Amino acid sequence: MNDSDAVIEIDQLTKRYGEFTALSALSLRVGKGQILGFIGPNGAGKTTTIKILVGLLKPTSGRAAIAGCDCFAQSRRIKQLVGYMPDVFGSYNNMRVSEYLDFFGAAYGIGRRKRSARIDEVLELTGASDMRDLFVDALSRGMQQRVALARTLIHDPQVLILDEPASGLDPQARIDMRATLLQLSELGKTLIVTSHILPELARICDLVAMITTGKLRAFGTLDQIMHNIQQRRKFEVLLLDATPVDRVSELTSKWLDDQQSHVAGEEPDVIGEHSESVVRFTTSLNDQDVAPLLTHLIQQGETILQFREIVTDLEDAFLSVTGIAEDAVSQPAEPTAETDVALAAEEVQGP
Amino acid sequence: MNPVIKREFFGIMRSQQAIAMLITLTLIFSLTVLLRWPADGSVDLSGRRSMEVFRIFGYGLLAGVLFLVPAFPATSIVNERNQGTLALLINSPLKPFSIYFGKLSGVLLFSILVLLCSLPASAACFAMGGIDLKYDLGMLYLILLLAIVQYVTLGMLVSSFVHSADAGVRITYCGVLGLFLLTLVPAALSRGAFLTGWTSSLMNSIRSLSPLPPVMEIMRHESIGSVGLRQSSSTSSFICMALISSSIFAIITLTRLNHRIFDRSRAKGLITDERGLLTRLFRRLLYIVDPQRRKRGIPWYLNPVMVKEFRCRRFGRTQWLLRLVSVCAVVSMLLTIMAATSATAWGVETVGGLLVLLQVILVVVLTPSLASGLISGERDGGSWELLRLTSLSAFKIVRGKILSVAWTLALVLMATLPGYLMMIYIQPGLWLQVQYVLVCLVFTAIYALAVSAAVGSLFRVTAVSTSVTYVIVILLFLMPILIWLARDAPFGYETVRVALLTTPVGAALSVIEAPGFQQYDLLPFAWWFAGVTSLLMFLILGIQVWRLTRAV
Numbered sequence: 001m002n003d004s005d006a007v008i009e010i011d012q013l014t015k016r017y018g019e020f021t022a023l024s025a026l027s028l029r030v031g032k033g034q035i036l037g038f039i040g041p042n043g044a045g046k047t048t049t050i051k052i053l054v055g056l057l058k059p060t061s062g063r064a065a066i067a068g069c070d071c072f073a074q075s076r077r078i079k080q081l082v083g084y085m086p087d088v089f090g091s092y093n094n095m096r097v098s099e100y101l102d103f104f105g106a107a108y109g110i111g112r113r114k115r116s117a118r119i120d121e122v123l124e125l126t127g128a129s130d131m132r133d134l135f136v137d138a139l140s141r142g143m144q145q146r147v148a149l150a151r152t153l154i155h156d157p158q159v160l161i162l163d164e165p166a167s168g169l170d171p172q173a174r175i176d177m178r179a180t181l182l183q184l185s186e187l188g189k190t191l192i193v194t195s196h197i198l199p200e201l202a203r204i205c206d207l208v209a210m211i212t213t214g215k216l217r218a219f220g221t222l223d224q225i226m227h228n229i230q231q232r233r234k235f236e237v238l239l240l241d242a243t244p245v246d247r248v249s250e251l252t253s254k255w256l257d258d259q260q261s262h263v264a265g266e267e268p269d270v271i272g273e274h275s276e277s278v279v280r281f282t283t284s285l286n287d288q289d290v291a292p293l294l295t296h297l298i299q300q301g302e303t304i305l306q307f308r309e310i311v312t313d314l315e316d317a318f319l320s321v322t323g324i325a326e327d328a329v330s331q332p333a334e335p336t337a338e339t340d341v342a343l344a345a346e347e348v349q350g351p
Numbered sequence: 352m353n354p355v356i357k358r359e360f361f362g363i364m365r366s367q368q369a370i371a372m373l374i375t376l377t378l379i380f381s382l383t384v385l386l387r388w389p390a391d392g393s394v395d396l397s398g399r400r401s402m403e404v405f406r407i408f409g410y411g412l413l414a415g416v417l418f419l420v421p422a423f424p425a426t427s428i429v430n431e432r433n434q435g436t437l438a439l440l441i442n443s444p445l446k447p448f449s450i451y452f453g454k455l456s457g458v459l460l461f462s463i464l465v466l467l468c469s470l471p472a473s474a475a476c477f478a479m480g481g482i483d484l485k486y487d488l489g490m491l492y493l494i495l496l497l498a499i500v501q502y503v504t505l506g507m508l509v510s511s512f513v514h515s516a517d518a519g520v521r522i523t524y525c526g527v528l529g530l531f532l533l534t535l536v537p538a539a540l541s542r543g544a545f546l547t548g549w550t551s552s553l554m555n556s557i558r559s560l561s562p563l564p565p566v567m568e569i570m571r572h573e574s575i576g577s578v579g580l581r582q583s584s585s586t587s588s589f590i591c592m593a594l595i596s597s598s599i600f601a602i603i604t605l606t607r608l609n610h611r612i613f614d615r616s617r618a619k620g621l622i623t624d625e626r627g628l629l630t631r632l633f634r635r636l637l638y639i640v641d642p643q644r645r646k647r648g649i650p651w652y653l654n655p656v657m658v659k660e661f662r663c664r665r666f667g668r669t670q671w672l673l674r675l676v677s678v679c680a681v682v683s684m685l686l687t688i689m690a691a692t693s694a695t696a697w698g699v700e701t702v703g704g705l706l707v708l709l710q711v712i713l714v715v716v717l718t719p720s721l722a723s724g725l726i727s728g729e730r731d732g733g734s735w736e737l738l739r740l741t742s743l744s745a746f747k748i749v750r751g752k753i754l755s756v757a758w759t760l761a762l763v764l765m766a767t768l769p770g771y772l773m774m775i776y777i778q779p780g781l782w783l784q785v786q787y788v789l790v791c792l793v794f795t796a797i798y799a800l801a802v803s804a805a806v807g808s809l810f811r812v813t814a815v816s817t818s819v820t821y822v823i824v825i826l827l828f829l830m831p832i833l834i835w836l837a838r839d840a841p842f843g844y845e846t847v848r849v850a851l852l853t854t855p856v857g858a859a860l861s862v863i864e865a866p867g868f869q870q871y872d873l874l875p876f877a878w879w880f881a882g883v884t885s886l887l888m889f890l891i892l893g894i895q896v897w898r899l900t901r902a903v
Contacts, residue, residue, distance in 0.1 A: 054740060058902040072902060079742050088733030092663040093515075096620060099662055102648045106655035107741035112648040133645070134620035151737075 005031045007159060007190040008053070013062035015048050015214075022048045024214045025062065030207060035181065035191040037205035039198065039318055045214040046194050050161050053192070054084045066159050080108070083157035087164040089144045091137045097123075097147055098132040101154055108155035115154075122150040125183070127176055141168040145177065153184075160184060161192045166200050178204055202314040210321045217321045225317055232269075235290065237279040237297070238306035245272040248279045248302055255296055256283060280310070355440070355450055359457020363423060368815075369461065373468050376415060380408065380472035401479035406570045408476055409491050410833050412469050413566050416495050416502070417531060418825060419465060422818035423458045424506030425523035426516040428604075430814075433515070438613060447608040451601070455503060462499045466492060490586060491569050497593040498562040502527050504600035511607040516814035517728065521720040524821045528716060530596075534560040559588035560596060640669040656743065656751025657758075664721070664755075672759065676766040682709060683770030703781075703788070704865025706770050710792055711856045713763050715828050718799040721759060723807030723820035725752040726896065731813045735899065745900040749892065753804060760796040764789075784862050787874065791859035794881040798855060799824055801888035808895040831857055835867070848873070855881045 008030040015023040051057040055075030064071040105115035128146040210218040249272035270281040431437035538558040564585035729735040810816035834850040851857030858877035860868040
């Protein structure tokens with residue numbers, strides 16, 4: 001991505017509240033039409049970042065810009081460029097959906113005639129056309145999310161920032177929401193989406209940013225992050241029963257020892273689970289190098305039901321990154337090879 | 352011990368506000384007695400001095416009960432329902448009666464603590480002599496206790512019907528004010544009229560719902576509070592009516608404490624535009640402004656926040672405003688017609704005074720309910736951030752919100768103009784006085800609006816902001832009148848005048864020469880006071896909104 005392609009640019013963004021650092025030197029860039037999945041545990045600094053981006057908070061240092069406009073200095077312009085959907089709906093009593101959207105349209109300065117057409121458009125886009133006469137305070141959670149998205153789109157912003165858009169939705173509503181977000185991306189909107197439902201994000205995001213304790217731990221495409229994290233792959237050997245678990249563990253460990261002896265500092269990590277009749281191990285060997293292990297085990301007379309790699313998904317990646325980050329925080333004196341891998345992601349400036 | 356009592360009582364006692372309230376009350380009561388404690392060496396054997404102190408103490412205690420007690424029961428059931436804990440309670444082995452009794456006892460225990468805070472002061476009053484332990488002190492506490500039971504049961508009844516804590520507080524305070532003041536109006540209006548049989552009993556019964564007449568009787572103020580129909584002691588009838596009304600409130604609430612309290616379907620969102628022609632015509636005739644018609648968009652020349660405020664208020668919708676205005680107009684006309692038909696007994700001044708009081712009561716009841724949640728309502732519901740995200744400036748947001756209240760108050764005040772026109776028609780010489788009165792009323796409305804909006808903006812939770820605002824606004828408007836009631840003793844002319852200067856209501860009553868207010872010359876200082884205070888309040892509101900809208 002060229003510098004000129006970036007719609008969202010965050011550079012060394014820091015926010016402190018007295019002694020507490022909510023956000024520490026966050027840097028990332030998102031291009032037009034891209035969907036960024038913004039992941040982090042509660043209190044990681046996601047909402048702080050978002051609030052700075054929409055002009056509700058002032059950064060202590062660093063810069064955040066959207067379409068070239070500074071998020072703090074040009075907050076009036078930012079309001080037109082950004083549509084923010086917080087995790088709280090913000091209901092008004094005794095108001096119908098159409099009146100609710102009409103109010104926000106008027107608040108964004110859209111003329112009455114254009115506003116009426118725009119309300120129809122956004123309701124259509126979010127699949128909420130049949131809700132226009134319902135009262136907003138009587139909507140279900142799923143309906144509220146659709147209306148909230150319609151409200152966010154009412155002034156046709158370039159950038160959409162959605163905080164937990166799939167929270168509390170049933171499976172069908174989630175699928176619909178996912179489709180809507182992809183449709184918006186196709187329309188050229190840039191999206192930042194936070195969610196705790198990581199498989200959902202994995203399906204729609206072009207980019208993923210992982211943040212813990214105010215620091216960016218990983219940033220890039222899903223493949224890049226997986227590649228960074230999967231320095232050691234996890235395999236599983238499923239046996240017929242629990243009797244040979246210890247024997248297979250020993251064989252595997254010895255075999256890996258022989259194969260990996262040239263990899264400096266790499267110890268075989270083999271665990272036998274009697275309750276599951278499974279032996280699990282991690283290795284940095286590639287497919288070609290690890291395949292002979294199966295042949296070796298069979299030759300030793302073991303009956304193997306399955307021999308497979310455990311695929312790492314976004315959830316594993318997240319847990320891995322947050323786990324390593326926590327270790328790094330609790331044991332700052334001696335950085336390990338793994339922490340180097342994860343923390344190196346902080347240096348990543350873009351895909 | 353009933354676990355609900357424990358939870359309710361400890362829940363209230365854990366809040367810092369409750370502790371602060373109890374300490375403040377104890378200090379106020381003690382200071383009041385200390386200030387009036389005899390400093391000279393002579394002994395007043397008549398008991399006049401101790402009665403003066405006792406009056407301040409008694410009315411203060413009554414005001415404390417009136418302002419502080421209703422806030423707690425008004426939110427007790429609705430909060431539980433909204434937080435989902437009421438469903439847990441109802442699904443537990445606890446019987447509805449245990450739940451109700453637990454909640455009632457929790458709030459009552461706290462209210463009794465409020466009364467207990469006054470014991471040192473009441474003991475001091477008693478020590479001064481001239482106060483009877485059983486018939487004065489004992490009776491005062493009994494009346495107050497029953498008033499507490501009545502207000503607590505009323506608050507819980509309201510709380511079982513409303514959808515939000517804020518609405519619970521608003522309606523409860525209106526109900527309490529109604530029980531306290533409006534119940535006195537029928538008997539006051541029929542003063543001098545020859546009424547017998549059931550009409551007389553009905554008016555007497557309605558009047559007995561208020562604790563004010565028995566308290567005034569204890570304070571030897573029967574001549575003010577008990578004029579009209581009363582012949583026998585109002586204490587026993589109040590005790591009777593308080594018990595009956597409390598029982599009715601409790602029974603209705605109890606019948607609601609079951610699964611049916613949650614049995615409410617979502618509003619269907621019917622639209623008249625999509626119904627048959629006959630229905631549309633019928634609804635047009637019935638409503639004039641049909642609440643279920645599809646609204647047109649907000650025009651460019653109107654502040655969107657103002658329109659939004661009107662639309663999201665249940666009683667802000669046009670059809671409700673029309674009803675409110677019609678009721679005001681009819682009541683003011685009725686008052687004037689009654690004055691015209693019984694002019695010998697009443698006189699234009701008395702009617703003028705009643706009109707002013709009617710408008711002030713409307714302003715005092717309406718304004719905090721409309722203005723206290725202007726900012727806190729948005730913050731509480733999570734929509735304040737959404738407003739900040741729009742292109743609206745902080746000034747435009749505040750202007751829209753204030754205009755939405757100002758227009759409503761203006762409509763209500765204008766609706767009572769026909770009454771004044773009738774007065775001028777009867778007595779043309781009143782023209783100048785009526786103009787002054789109207790200016791005073793405008794100041795009253797602005798003053799109440801500014802105080803309500805500023806005080807309400809300081810809180811994050813709507814229910815709290817509404818409660819505190821009601822207490823402050825009622826205090827500001829009622830205190831000077833209470834001091835005026837004690838104008839012969841213990842308060843002298845100057846004290847009463849200063850107290851009345853702090854409210855434009857006093858000025859309006861003195862201009863219209865309402866009985867008891869003729870001797871006070873309060874203009875133009877009362878206007879200056881109200882104007883400057885309002886400006887200060889608007890400044891506080893402005894600063895608060897600026898604080899809340901800036902990026903920090």
